[in-house]
Amino acid sequence: MTSPALTATVDLGAIAHNLDVLRDASDAAVMAVVKADAYGHGAVPVARAALAAGAAELGVAHITEALALRAAGIDAPITAWLHTPGADFGAAVAQNIEVALSSSAQLDAVVAAARRSGVQASVTVKVDTGLNRSGVAVDEWDDFAEKIAKVHAEGVVVLRGVMCHLARGDEPDHPLNSEQAARLDAAVADLTRLGAAPEVVHMANSPAALTRPDLARDMIRPGIAMYGRTPVPERGDFGLVPAMTLSARVALVKNVAAGQGVSYSQTWIAPRDTVVAVVPAGYADGVPRLLSGRLRVRIGERLFDSIGRICMDQLVIDLGPDGGGVSEGDEVELFGTGRHGGPTAKDWADAIGTIDYEIVSQIGNRVVRQYVNAPTPDDAAGR
Ligand SMILES: *Cc1c(COP(=O)(O)O)cnc(C)c1O
Numbered sequence: 573m574t575s576p577a578l579t580a581t582v583d584l585g586a587i588a589h590n591l592d593v594l595r596d597a598s599d600a601a602v603m604a605v606v607k608a609d610a611y612g613h614g615a616v617p618v619a620r621a622a623l624a625a626g627a628a629e630l631g632v633a634h635i636t637e638a639l640a641l642r643a644a645g646i647d648a649p650i651t652a653w654l655h656t657p658g659a660d661f662g663a664a665v666a667q668n669i670e671v672a673l674s675s676s677a678q679l680d681a682v683v684a685a686a687r688r689s690g691v692q693a694s695v696t697v698k699v700d701t702g703l704n705r706s707g708v709a710v711d712e713w714d715d716f717a718e719k720i721a722k723v724h725a726e727g728v729v730v731l732r733g734v735m736c737h738l739a740r741g742d743e744p745d746h747p748l749n750s751e752q753a754a755r756l757d758a759a760v761a762d763l764t765r766l767g768a769a770p771e772v773v774h775m776a777n778s779p780a781a782l783t784r785p786d787l788a789r790d791m792i793r794p795g796i797a798m799y800g801r802t803p804v805p806e807r808g809d810f811g812l813v814p815a816m817t818l819s820a821r822v823a824l825v826k827n828v829a830a831g832q833g834v835s836y837s838q839t840w841i842a843p844r845d846t847v848v849a850v851v852p853a854g855y856a857d858g859v860p861r862l863l864s865g866r867l868r869v870r871i872g873e874r875l876f877d878s879i880g881r882i883c884m885d886q887l888v889i890d891l892g893p894d895g896g897g898v899s900e901g902d903e904v905e906l907f908g909t910g911r912h913g914g915p916t917a918k919d920w921a922d923a924i925g926t927i928d929y930e931i932v933s934q935i936g937n938r939v940v941r942q943y944v945n946a947p948t949p950d951d952a953a954g955r
Pocket residue numbers: 605607653736737776777778779793794795796797803
C-alpha cells in the first residue's frame with residue numbers, strides 16, 4: 573500500500589456542520605462560495621458536499637471556474653462575478669451560468685451572447701456600494717439600470733439577482749455595513765421602479781452571515797466560515813470546525829552533531845548533538861518560507877519546532893537528543909483543527925501577519941486531497 577507524502581484531508585462533514593451554523597445564524601438560503609478551488613479544499617468535492625448539505629447555489633469568481641463545475645456534472649445554480657474582456661460569456665449563457673455584471677460593457681457582452689445563441693441569459697447585477705472594487709460604479713449606475721431594465725423587458729436577459737460585497741464585514745458594528753445595505757436596497761428599488769425587480773438579493777459574506785442577520789436579505793454567500801475558520805476571531809469560533817488538516821509523513825530521520833548547520837544558509841546551528849527529521853512540505857506546497865524558525869508541528873502527542881530555512885519541497889524539525897520516539901513514515905500534522913494542542917492555519921497566519929484565508933488557499937497542487945465524512949442528500953433532508 574502506498575501513502576502520499578503530503579496530504580490535505582478535507583472533512584466534508586465539517587463543511588456540512590459549518591453550513592448548519594451559518595444557516596442557523598442568518599436564517600437565509602446559502603450560496604456556497606467555492607472560488608479558488610474552494611479556498612484550496614477542492615472545488616468539485618466541496619461543491620457536491622455543500623449542495624448535499626443544503627446549499628442552494630454556488631459562487632465563484634471566474635466563468636472558467638463555473639464551467640469546470642458544470643463539466644464535473646454539477647447542475648445547481650452557479651454565479652460567476654469577475655470577468656475580463658474576452659471572457660467566455662457565450663459558454664456561460666449556454667451552460668446556464670449566472671453572470672454577475674459590474675459594467676455596461678459586461679452587460680453588452682452577455683446580451684450579445686444571448687442574442688447569438690437565442691438563449692435567455694440569467695444575470696445578477698453587482699452594485700458597488702462602497703468597496704470600490706468590482707460592481708457597477710456609482711456614476712454609471714443610472715445609465716446601467718436603465719439599460720438592463722430595457723433588455724430585461726425585451727426578454728434577452730432575466731435580471732435574477734442583485735448583490736454587493738461588504739468592505740468591512742469583519743467589523744460587525746462598523747457603520748459602513750448598514751450604509752452599504754442601504755445603497756443596495758436603493759439599487760433594488762431603482763430596478764424595481766424600472767420594471768426589473770430581482771428575485772434574490774444578497775450581500776452577506778461569512779462575517780456578516782454570522783454577526784449581522786439583518787443584512788442577510790434572501791441569501792448569504794459564505795466562504796471562509798464554511799471551511800471552518802472564524803471570520804471574526806474577536807467574537808470566538810462560533811462553533812465552526814476547520815475542515816482542512818495538512819499532514820505529511822516523515823521522510824528521513826538522522827543525527828546532526830553539535831555545531832552543524834541545518835538547511836540553506838545554515839541559519840540554525842545545532843546547540844547539542846541532536847536528531848532531526850525531514851518533512852516533505854515546503855513553500856511550493858503552501859508552507860510560507862516566512863514561517864522559517866516559527867513553525868511548530870505535531871507528531872502524536874508532542875510538538876516539535878521546525879529549524880532552519882523552509883525550502884521549496886521540505887523542511888526540517890528538531891526531534892531532540894532522544895529522537896522523540898519519531899520514526900520515518902510517522903505522520904506529522906502541519907495544521908489542523910487545533911484539537912490535541914496541534915497548530916492551526918490561523919497560528920501560521922498570525923505568525924506571519926496574514927489571514928488564514930491566504931494560508932489554506934495557497935496549499936499547492938502537489939498536496940493530495942483526501943475527503944472524509946461526505947454528507948449524503950439524506951443528511952440534508954434531516955436538517
Ligand atoms: C470571496 C467572496 C465571498 C466569500 O467571502 P468570505 O469572507 O470568505 O465569506 C463572498 N462574496 C464575494 C463577492 C466574494 O468575492
